[in-house]
Amino acid sequence: MAGHGTLAGIRVLDLTSVLMGPFCTQILADHGAEVIKVEGPEGDTTRQLPVMAAPAMGAMFTNLNRGKRGLSLDLKRPEARAALLRLAATADVFIHAMRADAIERLGLTYADLAAANPRIVYANVYGFSRRGPYANGPAYDDTIQAMSGMAALQERMQGAPAYSATLVADKVSGLTALYAVLMALLHRARTGEGQEIEVGMFETMANFVLTDHVNGALFEPPRGEPVYGRAASPNRRPYRTADGWIAALIYTDKHWRAFRRVADEPAWMQDPRFATLGSRAQHIGEIYGRIGETLARRTTADWLAALNDAGIPAAPVNDTADLLHDPHLEAVGFFVEQESRYGRLRYPGMPAWFSRTPGRITGPAPALGQDGRAILAEAGFGAAEIADLEAGGALIVPAAPAEAVP
Missing domain, CATH: 3.40.50.10540 (Crotonobetainyl-coa:carnitine coa-transferase; domain 1)
Structure with missing residues (x-):
């Protein structure tokens, strides 16, 4: 054939x-x-x-x-x-x-x-x-x-x-x-x-699963549990906004500096524990929670525009029906x-x-x-x-x- x-x-x-x-x-x-x-x-x-x-x-x-x-x-x-x-x-x-x-x-x-x-x-x-x-x-x-x-x-x-x-x-x-x-x-x-x-x-x-989650168990003797903390954080989820939901990842130091600007730098951002990628990774659950509090104050459309303009990864939370009419897929x-x-x-x-x-x-x-x-x-x-x-x-x-x- x-x-x-x-x-x-x-x-x-x-x-x-x-x-x-x-x-x-x-x-x-x-x-x-x-x-x-x-x-x-x-x-x-x-x-x-x-x-x-x-x-x-x-x-x-x-x-x-x-x-x-x-x-x-x-x-x-x-x-x-x-x-x-x-x-x-x-x-x-x-x-x-x-x-x-x-x-x-x-x-x-x-x-x-x-x-x-x-x-x-x-x-x-x-x-x-x-x-x-x-x-x-x-x-x-x-x-x-x-x-x-x-x-x-x-x-x-x-x-x-x-x-x-x-x-x-x-x-x-x-x-x-x-x-x-x-x-x-x-x-x-x-x-x-x-x-x-x-x-x-x-x-x-x-x-x-273990490609990322082997983490500290890669070493013998282990240097930590086999879990990648950022991926498994209970606060790692779409953020609620004033009128819906948004997915955003403020991850690198460049993202962090840009987010501080677009969020008008609330006081909690001055915490030295959040100053670098390494220190933020050690307090990932808390920082996710604080980011969530900040994003809840504005609408999804406002945040999408502000975060994308700042070069920060952000996206709407689609359901499967949205994919059928997604302009990029079309x-x-x-x-x-x-x-x-x-x-x-x-x-x-x-x-x-x-x-x-x-x-x-x-x-x-x-x-x-x-x-x-x-x-x-x-x-x-x-x-x-x-x-x-x-x-x-x-x-x-x-x-x-x-x-x-x-």
Whole structure:
């Protein structure tokens, strides 16, 4: 299948579901890879999450799996496994999100795939590395946020452990899987060697959280607790103004001097504890509180104008609906609108821009199994073989394309 963008010509067998793996492969598809979404007879669970574009076409699924082709196989049947291994001989990447014991039972380990295609990049993406005691444990975004220390850090700010309002563990892990796959493809381009890679959500989020919060625990013996105080301060939050909210960061000494001018230098700013970045960092909770008292005296519009004119980072507090009409996102063409059999769809666009090999959103997610016959035919399966797979229940094809939900 002809591609576009940087990854044109790369074929990916995508056995992932929900968010982590599909987010990784969505980006591969946006940048030209042929991504074949391989689902079981029941389909990816996110197909059923409202709001629905069509039956079994939830909005999250429709976006995360955009631009992919659909193949549905009952991999518990040996003939379906054999078909997938045959297809793998034509693929560059195989990515799955099954636990290690499950993929082994199916006979689809790296050794099995490499026997069919030694050049394949085989990616395991799941909750925990196989090499530790948590291997094969169930993992979801909420539990990984809790285990990685992220939820506990919110307790310092909010008074109780809390989850992020976006599925950050899934998405950060999906991005980690993306760069791991691309590095393995680069290695293959240089050496001709395929390889197996593994991305665990727990390990990914431990790295993500501790990148800044390792802090004093970087040293042995430790010189302080593993917390970056500024980031976890209970006063680090949007500031209330006279008529709303504002986000502002008075951080560097240059910011501080400018803020003293635009705030008419109230008396508390004379405190020597706040004179330098280092001394302010040692009293970050108190200074956040004092800044909040000052910002509460004027309107959001007044502060935005004054702070931006002074070169101090400041921004309005948008909600997600505001993003749909943000003038900057509109100017850069961030949202991509397309007609589809489900009606007009508006996709959140690609954040990376390429001057020579731009990506492109090529359409909504596939209906369950919609491209199965064509994919197998392109891989060299004869019409009789495909018919036998379908008749035996190994290949699942849709009776008719899903229509939009009114």
